[in-house]
Amino acid sequence: xxxxxxxIGESIAFFFFVFFTMKYVWxxxxxxxxxxxKQIEEGLAASEQAEQDLELAKKEATKKLKEAKxxxxxxxxxxxxxxxxxxxxxxxxxxxESEKILAQGQAELExxxxxxxxxxxxxxAALAVAGAEKIIARSIxxxxxxxxxxxxxxxx
Amino acid sequence: xxxxxxxxxxxxxxxxxxxNAKACFTDExxxxxxxxxxxxxxxxxxxxxxxxxxxxxxxxxxxxxxAKKATTGVPGKFQCAVEMLVEFVGKSVKDTYHGSSKxxxxxxxxxxxxxxxxxxxxxxxxxxxxxxxxxxAGESWQTIESGQSHVYNKIVPTTDLNMTFGxxxxxxxxxxxxxxxxxxxxxxxxxxxAHPFNTPWLYWFNLILETIALVAKPISLALRLFGNLYAAxxxxxxxxxxxxxxxxxxxxxxxxxxxxxxxxxxxxxxxTIVYLSMMSEKH
Numbered sequence: 404x405x406x407x408x409x410x411i412g413e414s415i416a417f418f419f420f421v422f423f424t425m426k427y428v429w430x431x432x433x434x435x436x437x438x439x440x441k442q443i444e445e446g447l448a449a450s451e452q453a454e455q456d457l458e459l460a461k462k463e464a465t466k467k468l469k470e471a472k473x474x475x476x477x478x479x480x481x482x483x484x485x486x487x488x489x490x491x492x493x494x495x496x497x498x499x500e501s502e503k504i505l506a507q508g509q510a511e512l513e514x515x516x517x518x519x520x521x522x523x524x525x526x527x528a529a530l531a532v533a534g535a536e537k538i539i540a541r542s543i544x545x546x547x548x549x550x551x552x553x554x555x556x557x558x559x
Numbered sequence: 560x561x562x563x564x565x566x567x568x569x570x571x572x573x574x575x576x577x578x579n580a581k582a583c584f585t586d587e588x589x590x591x592x593x594x595x596x597x598x599x600x601x602x603x604x605x606x607x608x609x610x611x612x613x614x615x616x617x618x619x620x621x622x623x624x625x626a627k628k629a630t631t632g633v634p635g636k637f638q639c640a641v642e643m644l645v646e647f648v649g650k651s652v653k654d655t656y657h658g659s660s661k662x663x664x665x666x667x668x669x670x671x672x673x674x675x676x677x678x679x680x681x682x683x684x685x686x687x688x689x690x691x692x693x694x695x696a697g698e699s700w701q702t703i704e705s706g707q708s709h710v711y712n713k714i715v716p717t718t719d720l721n722m723t724f725g726x727x728x729x730x731x732x733x734x735x736x737x738x739x740x741x742x743x744x745x746x747x748x749x750x751x752x753a754h755p756f757n758t759p760w761l762y763w764f765n766l767i768l769e770t771i772a773l774v775a776k777p778i779s780l781a782l783r784l785f786g787n788l789y790a791a792x793x794x795x796x797x798x799x800x801x802x803x804x805x806x807x808x809x810x811x812x813x814x815x816x817x818x819x820x821x822x823x824x825x826x827x828x829x830x831t832i833v834y835l836s837m838m839s840e841k842h
Binding site: 405406407408409410411412413414416417418419420421423424425427428429430431432433434435436438439442 | 579598599600601602603604607608611612615618619622623625626627629630631632634641642645646649661662664665666668669670673716719720721722724725726728729732
């Protein structure tokens with residue numbers, strides 16, 4: 404085997420390459436790798452957090468929806484009750500109104516009838532008196548028989 | 560091309576492929592290959608040096624381009640691949656090395672990527688770049704085909720002991736540095752002589768044992784990688800000598816190296832981390 408000066412040359416080259424790698428290659432690449440690892444780690448953590456948040460939000464939404472539904476049901480229930488109440492109230496009012504109108508009509512009718520009757524009575528009395536005057540004009544004094552006529556009128 | 564050469568024998572073909580391109584300084588100045596046979600230690604394997612530095616630059620520059628543009632946002636595909644490697648190495652280091660160090664992780668990444676790229680040269684068919692080099696050097700096709708080429712280019716740096724020992728000695732230096740930095744010179748020496756038998760009259764034995772154990776680490780580290788890749792390359796070369804049938808065989812052997820090449824890079828990296836972690840721990 405021939406060991407010779409090449410050995411020295413190779414050793415120098417070896418140390419040069421090691422030095423260069425240590426100074427200008429390894430740190431930069433290793434730093435980049437570590438920085439990226441950190442980024443990925445953070446990204447994963449963030450995505451996990453987001454997933455949890457989403458889960459939470461979903462639960463919240465479901466809860467809210469349930470609440471809203473039950474609230475709506477309660478409102479509808481209330482509205483139904485109210486409706487029934489209003490209808491009943493309105494019906495009662497209408498009934499009483501109609502009764503009132505009816506009573507008023509009847510009263511008016513009654514009054515009209517009374518008036519007409521009184522008028523008729525007067526007219527009949529006058530007619531009777533006129534008739535009787537004409538009949539008995541020749542025979543009797545009207546004034547003398549007035550008490551009988553008044554009696555008649557009263558009976559009508 | 561080996562089968563029908565007149566002067567080309569399998570032996571010289573293999574020899575040619577396992578010879579490094581050499582450079583050295585002689586009395587006549589800068590010389591190459593055969594002129595360097597007497598240069599001894601001060602010979603440089605220029606192919607090993609050139610390919611390993613080129614591949615090292617490919618590694619640091621491509622990773623640097625990612626590091627410069629590294630964003631924390633959505634990464635591109637290349638950035639993703641680089642980050643996967645960085646994370647893989649970082650995890651291996653974290654699992655094995657329990658101290659805190661700014662060096663271990665980038666060191667491991669450098670070792671893994673560099674050794675991997677060096678090993679990857681094994682996949683390039685053994686004659687391609689050698690032949691291309693000879694052609695560029697101006698040799699004729701006849702010269703190359705008959706095995707007379709004088710241009711050498713061994714493209715897999717990890718089949719050169721200088722490469723693997725260069726790496727493992729670098730790791731060894733760091734091991735000593737960490738041991739002394741964390742335990743102090745005294746603590747480091749104490750581990751050499753007061754372990755495993757903590758009785759004064761056996762200190763000499765401990766010292767021999769522990770020194771061998773310590774020195775064996777970088778040697779085994781270097782020889783393991785070298786042995787695996789040298790054997791792999793040798794078999795690739797042998798396959799290349801069997802003529803037309805080399806195609807399916809070469810394919811199978813190359814496919815097998817989908818396993819071997821990254822595995823050897825990984826083993827080298829892991830053992831580096833383990834050794835450094837052993838040296839940083841107090842017993």
